[in-house]
């Protein structure tokens with residue numbers, strides 16, 4: 565019988581429906597010792613809907629990666645609770661896979677070996693079944709021809725796609741991406757966004773995507789959560805009602821323009837707070853987006 569424990573990944577791609585509801589309830593996290601505490605996340609309440617692509621945007625250093633680490637179970641909240649499909653997150657698990665900006669591929673292993681590493685180690689998928697699943701995912705991310713290449717022989721975009729395949733072989737309930745395309749050149753980044761959208765739109769696996777690029781957020785998201793400056797709190801939740809499948813041209817629509825203007829104004833206001841010298845009052849200019 566399929567066990568619905570916290571660590572249990574979805575059983576198959578067809579089994580994803582309704583999976584991946586993530587709830588953060590009054591989550592707080594501080595770093596430092598008791599003499600010099602830095603509050604990074606302050607009683608954050610967030611709900612990620614199953615089947616949604618939720619994008620988190622926030623000013624640099626506001627606590628986005630800290631949030632990812634908490635959800636991934638690499639770190640623990642000081643107060644509050646994180647639930648996935650009703651079960652408390654109490655450590656890392658295959659039900660939540662994370663793709664970071666920095667490549668996490670093992671350089672001494674080929675693309676194929678990297679992808680099969682986890683399931684092989686756990687002895688879950690073996691022999692022919694493992695080979696078939698790895699080949700299916702390699703084809704899906706367009707890397708069949710690069711199966712026997714090492715990470716250093718792949719471009720940045722290819723490395724990200726290999727990481728996606730490596731995460732997907734675990735069939736997680738939720739994929740968590742922390743600025744995965746940062747550092748890629750503009751062309752590769754655009755292509756990766758489109759590729760990633762197609763992958764998401766195929767089976768709508770619940771996805772939490774962190775970025776600091778507002779255009780990327782609008783292009784990808786069903787919902788954008790705009791965070792405040794540190795300590796991170798939710799400033800605004802914006803529904804993105806652009807149709808799917810998405811097309812890059814939709815970024816020129818009035819809907820996209822209005823979202824961009826609203827989000828940019830909040831992000832600018834929040835980012836300025838980190839420049840504010842303590843005790844002094846700083847007058848902030850209103851940002852201008854596009855025309856006039």
Ligand SMILES: Nc1ncnc2c1ncn2[C@@H]1O[C@H](COP(=O)(O)OP(=O)(O)OP(=O)(O)O)[C@@H](O)[C@H]1O
Nearest residue numbers: 595596604622623624625626627628629630631776
């Ligand atoms: N392990 C840690 N120990 C101490 N402080 C930490 C730790 N991790 C993060 N911080 C601090 O928490 C704050 C938020 O960092 P975090 O990396 O979560 O921000 P971010 O929003 O992801 O930033 P960026 O936009 O640069 O990716 C920073 O001030 C950082 O110095």
Ligand SMILES: [Mg+2]
Nearest residue numbers: 628629630742
């Ligand atoms: Mg970060």
